[in-house]
Amino acid sequence: MALDVFAPWDDPNAKPLIQFRNVTKRFGDFTAIDDLTVDIFEKEFFALLGPSGCGKTTMMRMLAGFETPTEGQIILAGQDIGPVPPNKRATNMMFQSYALFPHLSIWENIAFGLKRDKMPKDQIGERVEEMLRLTRLEKFARRKPHQISGGQRQRVALARSLAKAPKLLLLDEPLGALDKKLRQETQFELMDIQETTGTTFVIVTHDQEEAMTVASRVAVMDHGQIVQVSTPDVIYEAPNSTYVADFIGDVNLISGKADPRGERLHMHWAEGQPAVVGSPLDGAAKGQDLHYAIRPEKVSISAEKPENAANAIQGEVHDIAYLGNISTYHVQLPGGQIIKAQSANNRRISRRAFTWEDKVWLSWTDTAGVFLER
Amino acid sequence: MRRLLIAVPFLWLLALFIVPFVIVFKISLSDLAVAIPPYTPTLDVSEGWAGLKAFFAELDFENYIWLTEDALYWKAYLSSLKIAVISTLLTLLVGYPIAYGIARAPQEWRAMLFMLVILPFWTSFLIRVYSWMGILSQEGYLNQVLLWIGVINEPLIILNTNIAVYIGIVYTYLPFMILPIYAALEKLDISLLEAAEDLGCSRFSAFWLVTVPLSKQGIIAGSFLVFIPTIGEFVIPSLLGGSRTLMIGKVLWEEFFSNRDWPVASAVAVVLLLILIIPIVLFQRNEQKQREANQ
Numbered sequence: 001m002a003l004d005v006f007a008p009w010d011d012p013n014a015k016p017l018i019q020f021r022n023v024t025k026r027f028g029d030f031t032a033i034d035d036l037t038v039d040i041f042e043k044e045f046f047a048l049l050g051p052s053g054c055g056k057t058t059m060m061r062m063l064a065g066f067e068t069p070t071e072g073q074i075i076l077a078g079q080d081i082g083p084v085p086p087n088k089r090a091t092n093m094m095f096q097s098y099a100l101f102p103h104l105s106i107w108e109n110i111a112f113g114l115k116r117d118k119m120p121k122d123q124i125g126e127r128v129e130e131m132l133r134l135t136r137l138e139k140f141a142r143r144k145p146h147q148i149s150g151g152q153r154q155r156v157a158l159a160r161s162l163a164k165a166p167k168l169l170l171l172d173e174p175l176g177a178l179d180k181k182l183r184q185e186t187q188f189e190l191m192d193i194q195e196t197t198g199t200t201f202v203i204v205t206h207d208q209e210e211a212m213t214v215a216s217r218v219a220v221m222d223h224g225q226i227v228q229v230s231t232p233d234v235i236y237e238a239p240n241s242t243y244v245a246d247f248i249g250d251v252n253l254i255s256g257k258a259d260p261r262g263e264r265l266h267m268h269w270a271e272g273q274p275a276v277v278g279s280p281l282d283g284a285a286k287g288q289d290l291h292y293a294i295r296p297e298k299v300s301i302s303a304e305k306p307e308n309a310a311n312a313i314q315g316e317v318h319d320i321a322y323l324g325n326i327s328t329y330h331v332q333l334p335g336g337q338i339i340k341a342q343s344a345n346n347r348r349i350s351r352r353a354f355t356w357e358d359k360v361w362l363s364w365t366d367t368a369g370v371f372l373e374r
Numbered sequence: 375m376r377r378l379l380i381a382v383p384f385l386w387l388l389a390l391f392i393v394p395f396v397i398v399f400k401i402s403l404s405d406l407a408v409a410i411p412p413y414t415p416t417l418d419v420s421e422g423w424a425g426l427k428a429f430f431a432e433l434d435f436e437n438y439i440w441l442t443e444d445a446l447y448w449k450a451y452l453s454s455l456k457i458a459v460i461s462t463l464l465t466l467l468v469g470y471p472i473a474y475g476i477a478r479a480p481q482e483w484r485a486m487l488f489m490l491v492i493l494p495f496w497t498s499f500l501i502r503v504y505s506w507m508g509i510l511s512q513e514g515y516l517n518q519v520l521l522w523i524g525v526i527n528e529p530l531i532i533l534n535t536n537i538a539v540y541i542g543i544v545y546t547y548l549p550f551m552i553l554p555i556y557a558a559l560e561k562l563d564i565s566l567l568e569a570a571e572d573l574g575c576s577r578f579s580a581f582w583l584v585t586v587p588l589s590k591q592g593i594i595a596g597s598f599l600v601f602i603p604t605i606g607e608f609v610i611p612s613l614l615g616g617s618r619t620l621m622i623g624k625v626l627w628e629e630f631f632s633n634r635d636w637p638v639a640s641a642v643a644v645v646l647l648l649i650l651i652i653p654i655v656l657f658q659r660n661e662q663k664q665r666e667a668n669q
Contacts, residue, residue: 085571097565103590
């Protein structure tokens, strides 16, 4: 039995939970969000990814109600939430600084939102206990926020924002303050909690690894616009622009001129070098400016010229970055350009095949990389 | 070296508090006399041991008993307390919004706003109180303006009433309320208010549930800084208050200068100090708690 794949964005009949319709937000002369349209579906774990100042936090704050769009509409469950103040929205937010109330205990922090809803006392108790169990904080209920660790505070913030069972949970750099190890553990915890509660999560992050790990779909943002929205694997394997390719992971970018030849697209990029061969790009005319993006791990490195390789170029090892599990070779081509090639270190370092200034061959298949128009 | 450092505050306390207090306390146990100084006994060291014995034999608590017998004194104490409590609350009511406004003002404005709060201190306190007399009197500016606008038909009588005393105290002690409250509000993280709103609070309830509790230490500190000096306040009630404004500071002054009864005046002062010790101890406990909370 095949697992039912969760992909409502591919289903034309699916009704989105949140719709941004031509939303623009300006602060004075500065345009933070520029005519942005995107749908987010129920139970999605949607990541907004981009460098600081790209508008991702503004988008989140508009969802929470702390900012209102200058133009356009934001629809939540069929209702335009533009005029709805934050305290009347079925959204909750987990703040980057956690924003725990320092004068209240962990228990009271989690109960804060429930009390505002005038929920009966015994129900509040039950709900808070449930949240404490979910986030494994039972032992700390009576403590004040300054008496617990950073990781525990992060969980309190999560429990507090989940307590009201919001339709939409907003997470603003939720793991930014944690160290790397704890962050990785917490990423999986977040995913588990998202799955158990079935809440729609929108997360803002500048950490691409985090976005790739947790999200069902990632929106890569730049200058107030979404450059690409897709599942993490599509974002990584089939970026739609050099910006996305460069922002996510490590990449080699080569620029040249198109030369379509039937089944394959060739790109001439340097005097005396063979053309790059790859899958065709729709609408690429002969002589058009093109970019080619290929991930370092898809480039093989060998001493002899490989046979039958669609792409093969010779160069010299310029630098080696040894990362333990993998090594990245910076290979300099005769024209001076550097191509990065990665290989897994499945042998001990003393048996390493290549060293500095070795002549090597770089090769990759004709489907390994992608051509990009911009 | 460390002992020397610790000795400095102790010497300061000894010279400027304990020694004067012992002198005042001694006078309060003496009797009124037509002499210079106007009380007996005075210690005559030349008579040796016998003189010392005679000196102590003459000291008694007569003046303190007198304080309980004449209703004037306890009424004055109570009235001072009442005026101090009311004016502290009024100062809080006026000072909190100002502190809040400064804390929320853009960074570049704050220094100037503070300047405006502190600026009146550059003029003599007495001159400022006198100018209030000019404002509040029956022919004063306030009445002139109100009459001119047509809000009132005949001048209000404010000067020489308790209202004028409250105005004077609130005006004078306002900065002492504003500064500690500002210090507390300035540290307040705006995202806490956003979190409260996000969790269902209106702006107003977010203020009550988050801003007020988190500025509690500032409110307490500011209130004590106003309350403690106000109880013993003398200048404001004597210049702005009327004959019916009863405050212990005024009683003290009258005993001392009008009646020239130094022993009773000293007894009044000692009791005032004992009354003030309670709020001072409470104030210091609050400060201690704040320091611990900040650690």
